[in-house]
Amino acid sequence: MDREYFEIRNGRLLFDGCDLLQLAKEYGTPVYIYSQNVITDRIREMKAAFSEGHPQNRIAYASKAFACKAMFKLMEKEGVCIDVVSGGELYTAVKAGFPAERIEFNGNNKSQAEIDLAVEHGIGRIIIDSLLELEMIEKAAAKKGRVMNVLFRITPGVKADTHDYVVTGKKDSKFGIPLDDDRILPYVKMAVESKWVNVLGLHFHIGSQIFENTAFLAAMDAAFAVADKIHEYCGYWIEELNIGGGFGARYTGEQKKPFSFFLDPMIRKAEQFASERGIKVPALVTEPGRSFSAEAGITLYTIGSIKEVRGIRTYAAIDGGMFENIRPALYGAKYEAVSVSKPELPADKTVSICGKCCESGDMIIKDALLADPQPGDVIAVLSTGAYGYSMASNYNRNPVPGVLFVKDGKAEWAVKPQTYEDIAALDLIPESLR
Numbered sequence: 001m002d003r004e005y006f007e008i009r010n011g012r013l014l015f016d017g018c019d020l021l022q023l024a025k026e027y028g029t030p031v032y033i034y035s036q037n038v039i040t041d042r043i044r045e046m047k048a049a050f051s052e053g054h055p056q057n058r059i060a061y062a063s064k065a066f067a068c069k070a071m072f073k074l075m076e077k078e079g080v081c082i083d084v085v086s087g088g089e090l091y092t093a094v095k096a097g098f099p100a101e102r103i104e105f106n107g108n109n110k111s112q113a114e115i116d117l118a119v120e121h122g123i124g125r126i127i128i129d130s131l132l133e134l135e136m137i138e139k140a141a142a143k144k145g146r147v148m149n150v151l152f153r154i155t156p157g158v159k160a161d162t163h164d165y166v167v168t169g170k171k172d173s174k175f176g177i178p179l180d181d182d183r184i185l186p187y188v189k190m191a192v193e194s195k196w197v198n199v200l201g202l203h204f205h206i207g208s209q210i211f212e213n214t215a216f217l218a219a220m221d222a223a224f225a226v227a228d229k230i231h232e233y234c235g236y237w238i239e240e241l242n243i244g245g246g247f248g249a250r251y252t253g254e255q256k257k258p259f260s261f262f263l264d265p266m267i268r269k270a271e272q273f274a275s276e277r278g279i280k281v282p283a284l285v286t287e288p289g290r291s292f293s294a295e296a297g298i299t300l301y302t303i304g305s306i307k308e309v310r311g312i313r314t315y316a317a318i319d320g321g322m323f324e325n326i327r328p329a330l331y332g333a334k335y336e337a338v339s340v341s342k343p344e345l346p347a348d349k350t351v352s353i354c355g356k357c358c359e360s361g362d363m364i365i366k367d368a369l370l371a372d373p374q375p376g377d378v379i380a381v382l383s384t385g386a387y388g389y390s391m392a393s394n395y396n397r398n399p400v401p402g403v404l405f406v407k408d409g410k411a412e413w414a415v416k417p418q419t420y421e422d423i424a425a426l427d428l429i430p431e432s433l434r
């Protein structure tokens, strides 16, 4: 198999040294499995391309792709920062002992309570998405007596070549501050003059699953044009530019680009911007999510019923579904699967792998190729590590599967599987119904 950290040894399929059939037996299915080695390889590749030769540059893993305490611990050990987008992600990171000064907080509608939490813990940066947020941060900072670092998220007005649901940088977007009316200029001036915030610069995120660098470079041009205007308006030069995430990951046959393909020209553009103006090169910050976690994760399932609809298709139903991976139903995401039970047989049977939820759209892979699928077989769906567990729900009151971390042949729980008790734990019978 041409996937990292997969191998067949003595007729068994191994992932990061762990026997997958054995894991299915020991821990049950469905279960999410993450290879720590895949994640750390990705981090090291990005560091080599981005921050090792340029110590001012930083990587902030976008934890929305996959967050749990173990993941935050791994990020801490690897020396990267993290990006959070909710009080819940922030709280989990803090509970994992992640250093607050390495946390940055994004989001298009942060509540006052979330901002208070960020200020309380003294996190590294808040990315401002509206004027209202600047006022909320000032209020919290004044109350705590703590100056907060801030950046302004702009909508650069570029359209990345990817699925419409994951485009965020085009003009019509709920994210960021629109640029056409220059409303950002008085916002930045207000912040520069505020005694409760320290302005560091600008932020953009143009979308997800991107394989070309043209939209990134166009967004940088837009950001630098704003930087010039800001300087003209209030004499302030940006010190930092956050270029977001969105670097493509491999799900099926995508031709993935190395991180340096995106980052080298961006580093050069920042240097050119600075040298033309005789200012310090702004620090660049990336927010990779899926490119760190997608290929590191797989999901193991057991096939239950197999149903042939003659002349149309054969359904192989699994013990998971849209409650633990909503992406195929949400935006037609594509995956590949392999048979864990029969890793050496040719994958020559076409079946549609459907979930167990009460929706016809609950299809994990339409027309998958599997080796002789039979009830009771264990299969692995590949590259499920981003926006799978993190988007899971209890639809149909299904428990969210647990997360195993594997490394060099050793497996450990990172998140325990939910139980039926957990699902019903917060339910109450109102007095009026008793």
Ligand SMILES: Cc1ncc(COP(=O)(O)O)c(C=O)c1O
Pocket: 062, 064, 065, 083, 106, 168, 205, 207, 208, 209, 244, 245, 246, 247, 287, 288, 289, 290, 291, 386
């Ligand atoms: C602000 C921001 N940064 C980073 C990311 C991570 O994107 P990806 O997982 O595609 O790298 C996202 C994803 O939605 C985002 O909204």
